[in-house]
Amino acid sequence: MGLFGDRPGEKMGDMVYAWTTDAEIAKHAECGGAVTALLKYALESRMVDAVLAIKKGQDVYDAVPTLITDPNDLKNTAGSLHCGTLLLSKYVAKNLDGAKNKKIAMTVKGCDVMGILEIARRNGINLDNLYMIGVNCGGTVSPVKARKMIQEAFQVDPNLVHKEEIDKGQFIIEYEGGHKGISIDELEEKGYGRRTNCRRCKYKVPRQADLACGNWGVIGEKAGKATFVEVCSEKGANLLSRAIKGGAIATEKPDPKGIELRGKVEGAMLKLGEKWRKKDFAGLKKDPWGTIAKETGRCIKCYSCIENCPVCFTVEDDLKKSFMIDPGAVPPNPMFHLRRFAHISDTCVNCGQCEELCPMDIPLALFSHAIRVEGDMAFAPKLGKQTYTN
Numbered sequence: 001m002g003l004f005g006d007r008p009g010e011k012m013g014d015m016v017y018a019w020t021t022d023a024e025i026a027k028h029a030e031c032g033g034a035v036t037a038l039l040k041y042a043l044e045s046r047m048v049d050a051v052l053a054i055k056k057g058q059d060v061y062d063a064v065p066t067l068i069t070d071p072n073d074l075k076n077t078a079g080s081l082h083c084g085t086l087l088l089s090k091y092v093a094k095n096l097d098g099a100k101n102k103k104i105a106m107t108v109k110g111c112d113v114m115g116i117l118e119i120a121r122r123n124g125i126n127l128d129n130l131y132m133i134g135v136n137c138g139g140t141v142s143p144v145k146a147r148k149m150i151q152e153a154f155q156v157d158p159n160l161v162h163k164e165e166i167d168k169g170q171f172i173i174e175y176e177g178g179h180k181g182i183s184i185d186e187l188e189e190k191g192y193g194r195r196t197n198c199r200r201c202k203y204k205v206p207r208q209a210d211l212a213c214g215n216w217g218v219i220g221e222k223a224g225k226a227t228f229v230e231v232c233s234e235k236g237a238n239l240l241s242r243a244i245k246g247g248a249i250a251t252e253k254p255d256p257k258g259i260e261l262r263g264k265v266e267g268a269m270l271k272l273g274e275k276w277r278k279k280d281f282a283g284l285k286k287d288p289w290g291t292i293a294k295e296t297g298r299c300i301k302c303y304s305c306i307e308n309c310p311v312c313f314t315v316e317d318d319l320k321k322s323f324m325i326d327p328g329a330v331p332p333n334p335m336f337h338l339r340r341f342a343h344i345s346d347t348c349v350n351c352g353q354c355e356e357l358c359p360m361d362i363p364l365a366l367f368s369h370a371i372r373v374e375g376d377m378a379f380a381p382k383l384g385k386q387t388y389t390n
C-alpha cells in the first residue's frame with residue numbers, strides 16, 4: 001500500500017514529466033507550471049508558512065525576490081528570468097532569519113542551493129524548514145550586459161523587449177514588432193552571453209535540492225508543456241506525492257528517449273563547463289599574482305564582494321577589519337584580496353556575486369574559483385565534504 005491509498009508515493013531517484021492543473025498558472029509558466037503549482041500546493045496545504053520566489057519587476061532585466069503568503073499571488077512568479085543573476089542564500093540567512101522560525105518553500109538554481117548548504121554548515125540556515133525546488137540552469141546573463149548585447153548583437157532597443165528565453169542553445173527575444181534568436185555560442189564568441197562564472201559552472205541539474213526541475217528531456221507532445229522532475233530527497237518525494245494526490249499537478253512517466261537525451265545534454269554542458277575552466281584558468285596561470293595585483297588595483301574598498309559572498313557570512317565584520325593592512329588606503333594592498341581568497345578558498349561555490357556586484361568590474365569570481373578548483377584537486381575533503389560535488 002502506498003503513501004496515499006493505492007497510489008505508491010514518489011521516492012528518491014524517481015523521474016516524472018509534470019505540469020500544473022491550474023489554467024491560470026499554465027498561462028504564465030515557462031514549461032507547464034509544475035514548479036509554481038508545487039509551491040502553491042505547499043503554501044495552500046500549510047506544509048510551509050511562506051514561499052520565496054522570483055518575479056519580474058520593471059522589465060525582463062529586473063528579477064525581484066518576493067516572499068509570498070497568499071497562494072493566489074504565486075501565478076505572478078511563474079516563468080524563467082535568464083537575467084536573474086541574484087543569489088537567494090544570503091537573502092534567506094539575513095532577511096528570513098535563516099528559516100529558523102518559519103517553514104519556507106523556494107525556487108533555487110544550483111548556486112543558490114550550494115550557497116544555502118554552505119551557510120547551513122555554519123548554522124546560519126535551518127535546512128529542516130526549507131523545501132528547495134531546484135531549477136536546472138544553463139546560465140544567466142548579467143542585466144547590464146544583456147542590454148548591451150541586445151542593443152549591439154541583436155540591433156534591437158533593449159527597452160522594447162518584453163520576453164526573453166533560452167531554447168535549443170539560442171538566446172531569443174520578443175519585442176514590439178518581432179522576435180529574434182542568436183546562438184549562445186556565437187554570442188559568447190563575440191564576448192556577450194552568459195556570465196563567465198556560469199560558463200564554468202557544473203551545477204546544471206541541482207540534485208542538492210529536494211527536487212530538480214527543467215525542460216531537458218521533455219520530448220514528444222509534452223515538449224514545452226511539462227517539466228522533467230527528478231526527486232532528490234525524501235522531503236521532495238513527499239511534496240511531489242502530496243501535490244499529485246491533492247490534484248495540483250498531473251504527471252506521466254518520462255519517455256526513455258527523453259531520459260537519455262537529458263543525460264546527454266547534461267553531459268555536454270558539463271564538458272563545456274570544463275572547457276571554459278581550462279580556458280579561463282590557463283590565462284590566469286601565466287601570471288597569477290601579477291594579474292591579481294593589476295586587476296585589484298582598481299578596488300575602491302566598497303566591501304560589496306564581502307557583503308554579498310554566501311561563504312563569508314558569519315565572519316563578515318571581522319573580515320573587513322582583519323583584511324586591513326593599511327587602513328584607509330585605496331586601492332588596498334593586494335594582500336587585502338589574497339586574504340579574502342584564502343578565507344573562502346575551500347568553499348567558494350562560484351556563484352559569481354562578488355564579480356557581478358563589484359562596481360569596478362574586477363574578475364573576482366575567476367580568482368577565487370581558480371584557487372578553489374586547484375585546492376579541490378590537491379586536497380580532501382572536497383567542497384561540501386563528499387555530500388555534493390562541484
Ligand code: FAD
Nearest residue numbers: 029030031033034035036053054079081084138214215216
Ligand atoms: P514555472 O512554473 O514557470 O516557475 C518558474 C520558477 O522559477 C518560479 O518559481 C520563479 O520564481 C523561478 N525563477 C525564475 N527566474 C529565476 C531565477 N533567475 N533564479 C531563481 N529562480 C527563478 N531548464 C533546463 O532544463 N535547462 C536549462 O538550461 C535551464 N536554464 C534555466 C535558467 C534559469 C535562469 C532558470 C530560472 C531556469 C532554467 N531552466 C532550465 C528551468 C526551466 O526554465 C523551468 O524553470 C523549469 O522547467 C520549470 O518550469 P515550470 O513551468 O514548472 O516553472
Ligand code: SF4
Nearest residue numbers: 110111137139198201
Ligand atoms: Fe546557473 Fe551555475 Fe550560473 Fe548559478 S552559477 S546562475 S547555477 S549557471
Ligand code: SF4
Nearest residue numbers: 299300302303305358
Ligand atoms: Fe573592491 Fe570590488 Fe570588492 Fe568593492 S566589490 S571591495 S571595489 S573588489
